[in-house]
Amino acid sequence: MPDAMLDILKRAPVVPVLVIENADDAVPLARALVAGGLPALEVTLRTSAALDSIRRITADVPEALVGVGTIMKPADLDTAQEAGARFAVSPGATDALLGAARASGMPFLPGVATASEVMRGLEAGLTVFKAFPAAAIGGPATVAAFGGPFPEARFCPTGGIRSNTAADYLRLPNVVAIGGTWLAPKEKVSAGDWQGIEDLARSAAGLAEHLG
Numbered sequence: 001m002p003d004a005m006l007d008i009l010k011r012a013p014v015v016p017v018l019v020i021e022n023a024d025d026a027v028p029l030a031r032a033l034v035a036g037g038l039p040a041l042e043v044t045l046r047t048s049a050a051l052d053s054i055r056r057i058t059a060d061v062p063e064a065l066v067g068v069g070t071i072m073k074p075a076d077l078d079t080a081q082e083a084g085a086r087f088a089v090s091p092g093a094t095d096a097l098l099g100a101a102r103a104s105g106m107p108f109l110p111g112v113a114t115a116s117e118v119m120r121g122l123e124a125g126l127t128v129f130k131a132f133p134a135a136a137i138g139g140p141a142t143v144a145a146f147g148g149p150f151p152e153a154r155f156c157p158t159g160g161i162r163s164n165t166a167a168d169y170l171r172l173p174n175v176v177a178i179g180g181t182w183l184a185p186k187e188k189v190s191a192g193d194w195q196g197i198e199d200l201a202r203s204a205a206g207l208a209e210h211l212g
């Protein structure tokens with residue numbers, strides 16, 4: 001079965017995870033990341049500015065492919081879709097969420113940390129999973145080990161990845177993309193250091209060039 005989420009991640013193998021406190025930052029932040037070569041952006045629902053941020057980026061930065069993160073329950077999918085999000089990411093995967101994502105038609109990236117969770121995702125017809133929290137569950141060695149029993153599964157490790165460990169994940173054959181907040185550090189966002197963020201994005205995009 002084709003997995004629309006896999007297609008998105010193949011086009012954008014490094015996904016900045018954004019925690020936007022002030023919706024006024026959303027558009028310049030998205031422009032900087034896209035200019036640095038990272039078009040897929042995950043705006044987490046962790047702040048009250050998230051939905052407004054998704055709306056603003058969708059309206060003003062058409063080159064960005066905006067998704068929503070921290071999806072916890074089926075209703076979050078509806079709200080995110082209404083705001084214009086084009087894919088959805090969750091730290092985990094409940095049966096309710098897997099069912100709602102399928103019904104909504106929204107490309108969905110559920111979080112997995114164990115073999116049983118990968119098996120439930122495969123049973124639900126998905127082929128790509130967020131390995132979360134990637135560093136804490138054992139890092140590249142754990143993701144690589146999932147490749148034994150699950151050769152068909154692909155992963156987007158997220159959680160604890162930094163610029164000096166990104167390449168260790170990207171070189172794994174079953175890793176299609178990686179994600180994380182290190183691309184939009186809080187200090188740089190609050191200082192409006194969009195050039196600094198563009199530079200971080202460019203060096204991360206460079207790490208993934210071989211995947212293209």
Ligand SMILES: O=C(O)C(=O)C[C@H](O)[C@H](O)COP(=O)(O)O
Nearest residue numbers: 044069070091159160180181182
């Ligand atoms: O909020 C969500 O939807 C999450 O699932 C968690 C984030 O993906 C990680 O917190 C990113 O981890 P760091 O890059 O280590 O900051």
